[in-house]
Every structure is written in structure tokens, then in C-alpha cells.
Amino acid sequence: MTTTFRAWQVEKQTDASGTATHTASVSHLTDDDLMDGDVTLDVSWSSINYKDGLALMGKPGVVRTWPLIPGIDAVGTVTATESDRFQVGDEVLMNGAGLGESHHGGLAERARVDSASLVRVPESLGAKRAAAIGTAGFTAMLSVLAVERHGVSPGDGPVLVTGAAGGVGSIVIAVLARLGFEVVASTGRVDSQGDYLRRLGASTVIDRAELSDAGKPLQSQKYPAVVDAVGSTTLVNALAQLTYGGIATACGLAQGADLPGTMMPFILRGVTLAGINSVDAPLSRREEAWARLATDLNTDLLDELTTRIALADARDAADQILQGKLHGRTVVDVRA
């Protein structure tokens, strides 16, 4: 008897005029519906990232082939493997690497993936916390590693974190605070999320409106480092507020994909703008980031910033993340 499993699927419909729409629903599939890969998993947890919001709500820009199982994060147990690196029964995780974009993703009870980007779940975290960290937390750690590689240390001054109450921002704050950095959190939700951000470790919470409108090319020098998930004018203002030789990491475009700035911070203050790409990160960088997440993220805080939902509720959460109403991280209990 063929066993079926539940999976979200995004399908494309094209009407008579040639206009395409994309809709997501829960289907019952079999292993024959999975794509190629050398490791097959029973998926236990996935999560809701901004990209998953776009995919599940039928928005363009993420899904590149149809029908597709969305979900850029998958955590599960190996049930079959052709890779020497893994054995049946291993708990593993995968972030990005095409999952939920060009390859069937984690919002399903089964997955078959390419082991080249597969990482063992750190024992100290376990499967649920690994999914709670997910792509957002992995990206957060890639950003922190870039700040460290630039040579910035806690004694150099406060670090600005934008998009603070979101998934990336929340985990950046928790990690930086644990490493001893003074953190300034920029949020559009000072009233509702200010206490939450201070509990994560922010020492100051500012209204994102201070950064969102066009400002002077060079502003007073405040931060040796900025971790930005917002882009657009916010990132331009953040660059203008870096101290001499400082660094801004850029991973997201919650405000916009534009960068309407000037050369001044680069040529007069020698600042660095470092792009962060989690999707194509090589295995060595993935393993480095996950090892650091296992040691440098306070799991009590991680639990506090995590909300658990069932598989069927993924689209409601997708709608909420696109409206900016979620905070922290949302994990999907794929078996519930």
C-alpha cells in the first residue's frame, strides 16, 4: 500500500487571458511526488519566514516552479540515505538551498533533499528549537559572524538592529546581548514590542520612524556596526550613522529593495556594507553558524520568542507575517 503524507502545495492557474494566479492548499501526496535528492526525511518541524509568507499567499518572487511544496526550513529524521555523511535515524536540518523556492520544501510530512547543504541538528538544541531558529536565526548568526570578522567587539560601542521584532532581528538581539554587546533596537512597534525587545537584551528601543525617511548623507557617528533586515532609506541612514571604519550587514528588504544613498559614508568614513545570503551559504559556513547558535543563543529566550502552530495554520501565519503582525519566530509542528 502506498503511504500518503500531508503537504502544502502552491499551484499555478492561468486564465483565458493568460493571467496567472498562485494558490496554496494542503494536499495528500506520496514519496513519488518528491523531487530528487540523496536523503529522505520524515519532517517534524518547519517554520514561517517572510519568504514562506510570500509563497503561501501566492505572491511572486519566491516560488520558481509549480506545483511546489513551500517551506524554506525543514527539520526531521533521516529515513533513507545515499550519503555517507548521514545515517537512518539522524536528526537533520536544512535552511534555504532552494527549499521552498525551486525544490520541494519543509511544509510537508516528508522531504527528499540534497545532502550537500544538510546539517546535523545540534544535540543541545533539539529539533523544535532548530526549526525555531530556522533560516531567520541562521541569517541572524551569519550577520553576527560578519560583524565579528570585521573586528567589532563589545567595547567599540552600541550595535543597531533594524526590523528588531521580526525573526532575524529578534535572534540577532538575543545573540549580540549574550556576547556582551550593547544593542539599540529599531522597531515600528515600540509600544507593543518594547518590553519584549528589552527582555531579549536590547538596552535602547527606538522608533523605526527615526530611520525611515531620507536623511543627511553623513549623520552623527553612533554605531560601529549595524545589522539591517530592512533595506531602503533605513539602511542608507544606518550607513550614515556608522562610526569611522564601521560595518553594516544587509540581509533583508522589509522596507524596500532600493538603496537611495550616497557615496559619502564609504569615501569619508571608510565604512563597509556586507551582503548576507543564507540560501547559497557553503556547508562550512552553515556548520560554523549552527555551532555558534548552539552555544551563543540563550534557549530560554529562544523559547520565549517562539510561537508554535499546526501545519494547517501555516497560511494564516503567512498572512500575518506579510502584514508585519508576527513577532519573533513561528514554528510549524508538521505532524500536528
Ligand SMILES: NC(=O)c1ccc[n+]([C@@H]2O[C@H](COP(=O)([O-])OP(=O)(O)OC[C@H]3O[C@@H](n4cnc5c(N)ncnc54)[C@H](OP(=O)(O)O)[C@@H]3O)[C@@H](O)[C@H]2O)c1
Ligand atoms: N538574505 C537572506 O538570506 C535572508 C534570510 C532571511 C530573511 N531575509 C530577509 O530579511 C528580512 C527579515 O526577515 P524576517 O524573517 O525577520 O521577517 P519578519 O519576521 O517579517 O521581520 C521583518 C521586520 O521588518 C520590520 N519591517 C517590516 N516592514 C517594514 C517597513 N516598511 N519599514 C521598516 N521596517 C519594516 C518589522 O520589524 P518591526 O515590527 O520591529 O518594525 C518586521 O517585523 C526579510 O526581508 C527577509 O526576506 C533574508
